[in-house]
Amino acid sequence: MSVYGSPRPDGANLALVCHALTGSSRVLDWWGGLAGPGKLLDTNALAIVCVNALGSCYGSTGPGSIGPDDAPYADAFPVVGVADMVRAEREALARLGFTRFAAVVGGSLGGMRAIAWALEAPAQVDRVVAIGAYDHFAAMGIALNAVAREAIRVARSPAEGIALARKIAMLTYKSEALFAERHARKADRTGGDPTKNPSDRYDVEGYLDYQGAIFAARMEPASYLALTRAMDLFDVRDLPLAVPHPQFSFVGISSDWLFLPQYVRATAERFAREGADSRYFELLSNHGHDAFLAEPERLQALLAERLAPLYASLRGPAVAKP
Numbered sequence: 001m002s003v004y005g006s007p008r009p010d011g012a013n014l015a016l017v018c019h020a021l022t023g024s025s026r027v028l029d030w031w032g033g034l035a036g037p038g039k040l041l042d043t044n045a046l047a048i049v050c051v052n053a054l055g056s057c058y059g060s061t062g063p064g065s066i067g068p069d070d071a072p073y074a075d076a077f078p079v080v081g082v083a084d085m086v087r088a089e090r091e092a093l094a095r096l097g098f099t100r101f102a103a104v105v106g107g108s109l110g111g112m113r114a115i116a117w118a119l120e121a122p123a124q125v126d127r128v129v130a131i132g133a134y135d136h137f138a139a140m141g142i143a144l145n146a147v148a149r150e151a152i153r154v155a156r157s158p159a160e161g162i163a164l165a166r167k168i169a170m171l172t173y174k175s176e177a178l179f180a181e182r183h184a185r186k187a188d189r190t191g192g193d194p195t196k197n198p199s200d201r202y203d204v205e206g207y208l209d210y211q212g213a214i215f216a217a218r219m220e221p222a223s224y225l226a227l228t229r230a231m232d233l234f235d236v237r238d239l240p241l242a243v244p245h246p247q248f249s250f251v252g253i254s255s256d257w258l259f260l261p262q263y264v265r266a267t268a269e270r271f272a273r274e275g276a277d278s279r280y281f282e283l284l285s286n287h288g289h290d291a292f293l294a295e296p297e298r299l300q301a302l303l304a305e306r307l308a309p310l311y312a313s314l315r316g317p318a319v320a321k322p
Contacts, residue, residue, distance in 0.1 A: 001025050001049065001050065001051045001052065001059070001092065001096075002025040002026050002027060002048075002049070002050050003047065003048070003049045004027065004028060004035070004036075004043050004047065004048040004049075005043040005044075005046055005047035005048055006047055007047035007049070007098065008047070010100065011098065011099065011100030011101060011102065012100075012102055012313070012314065013045060013046050013047055013102055013314050014046070014047050014049060014098060014100065014101050014102055015041055015046045015047070015048050015049070015101065015102055015103040015104075015105060016048075016049055016050070016051075016089075016093070016098075016101045016103070016104045016105070016117070017031070017035065017041070017048055017049070017050045017105050017106060017110070018050070018053075018089075018104065018105070018106030018109075018110035018111070018113035018114050018117075019050060019052070019053065019106070019109075019110050020106070020107050020108040020109050020110045020293075021108060021109045021224075021227055021228070021231070022215070022219060022224075023110070024050075024052055024056070024058035024059070025050040025051055025052045025058065025059065026050075027048055027050045030293065031293065031296070033296030033297065034296040034299060034300060035048055039296070039300065040296070040299065040300040040303060040304060040307065041103075041105065042311070045311055045314050046102070046103075046314075049093065049098060051088075051089045051092055051093065053085045053089075053109070053113070053227065054080050054084055054085045054088040054089075055077070055080050055085070055223055055226035055227050055230065056223055056227065057219065057220035057223040060088065061088075062077065062220070062222070062223045062226065063075075063077040063220065063222030063223055063225075063226055064220050064222065064223065065077075074222060075222070077222065077226060079226075079229060079230075079233075080226060080230055081230050081233045081234065082109075082112045082113055082116045082230055082231075082233070082234045083116050083120060084230075085113055085116075085230065086113055086116045086117055086120050086121075087120065089113075089117075090120070090121060090124075099124060100124055100126075101117075101124060101125050101126065102126050102127065102310055103125075103126065103127045103128070103129060103307070103310065104117045104118070104125050104127075104128050104129070104246075105128075105129040105131075106129075106130065106131065106133070107130075107131035107132050107133065107292040107293070108131075108132050108133060108259065108289065108292070109133075109227065109230070109231055110131075110133075111130035111131050111132055111133025111134075112130075112133050112137075112231065112234045114128045114129065114130045114133070115128065115130050115133065115134075115135060115236065115267075116234075116236065118241075118245065118246050118248070119236055119239050119241070119242070122241070122242045122243075122244060122245045122246060123242075123244060125246040126246055126247065126310075127246050127247040127248070127249070127307075127310070128246050128247070128248050128249070129249045129251070129303065129306075129307075130248070130249070130250050130251070130264075130267075131250075131251040131253075131283075131292045131299070132251065132252070132253050132256055132258075132259045132264070132289055132291075132292050133250075133259055133264070134250070134259065134263040134264045134266070134267040135235070135236050135237050135267040135270070136234060136235040136236065136237050136263075137231050137232055137233075137234050137235070138260070138263060140257075140258075141172075141231070141232070141258055141259070142232045144168065144169075144172050144258070145228040145229070145231060145232055146232075147168055148164075148165035148168045148169055148224075148228065149165070149224075149225050149228060149229075151164040151165045151168060152164075152165050152221045152224065152225060158221045159216045160216075161221055162212075162215060162216045162219055162221045162224060163212030163213060163215060163216040164212065165221075165224060166211055166212045166215035166216070166219075167208040167209075167211065167212045170207075170208060170211050172257070172258040172288075172289065173258065173288055173289045173290040174287065174288040174289075174290060175255040175256075175257070175286050175287065175288035177255060177286040178255070178286050178287055178288060179204060181286070182203075182207075183202070183203045183204035183207060184203075185202065186202065186203040187200065187201075187202060187203060188200065188201040188202060188203050188205065188206035189203055189206065190206060237270075240274060241271060241274045241275065241276055243275075245271075245274075245275070245276050246276070247276070247277040247278075248268065248271050248276050248277065248278035248279070249278075249279055249281060249303060249306050250264050250265070250267055250268035250278070250279070250280050250281065251264070251280075251281045251282070251283055251292070251299070251302065251303070252264035252265055252280065252281075252282050252283070253282070253283045253285055253287075253288070253289060253291045253292065254282055254283065254284045254285060254286075255285055255286050255287065255288050255291070256288055256289045256291070257288065257289075258288070258289045259289060261282055264280065265280045265282075268280035279306070281302050281303065281306070283295070283298055283299060283302055284298075285298060
């Protein structure tokens, strides 16, 4: 768990950030473009707290943790869902005296968790910002996660398996337009020419190899299996909003083909029909799903007005203009 800034006793300035699939509680390490002094989540006025998700390998209990038999859980780690993650977070945060949140914010799996917070503990949450996430996970996403998990299971080594899973995932996080712009049919930047020597790599192949290698160095394969399955299981379409309910801001990404923006919009509209102050915003980007990490300035421009009343209520510094 990480805490940035100074929480007020009444929780009026406390923002809970829910990290994405491969993130950790160290928000400023991976979302420093959006969180910090003068940013959309301005730590001059807000205090930010983040909890490592149940099942992760960055601090919370997961497959690598020691179980009741004094050995790592490994394959015996139970199946967990997004609601389980939220309940564990609630318990941990309550023990520290954090029971009210001015905002719960997250992208991707973190966005799922933010939505689940609104359903599990609506009286504790004033507003939700869910980015690149909606009220369930569609069949294409489940299928892609299944292929990535299979890569881990059939690989010759855990490192090889998690690297291949990451390569598959990177294809879902980007867009064809971005790959065409960045890589096209260029030869790998480290040298070689695949048009002359077929064993040489194209630039996009080198990019995927690099992403796979650095991911294998930091992610535990069993945690990846657990967290992706939790994403698959997420479906809250049958759960009505309780009263009182928070304000909702849903952000779809125009080029996202993993979390299609039309599904994000449909969720925002459903919650509005149920009486919530629920609005849809679209981030125009060719970065694909990763735009919420890659283009924080655009995200800030999109949401600054929506969060302005929060800062006004705190009488703190205004959100910096992007």
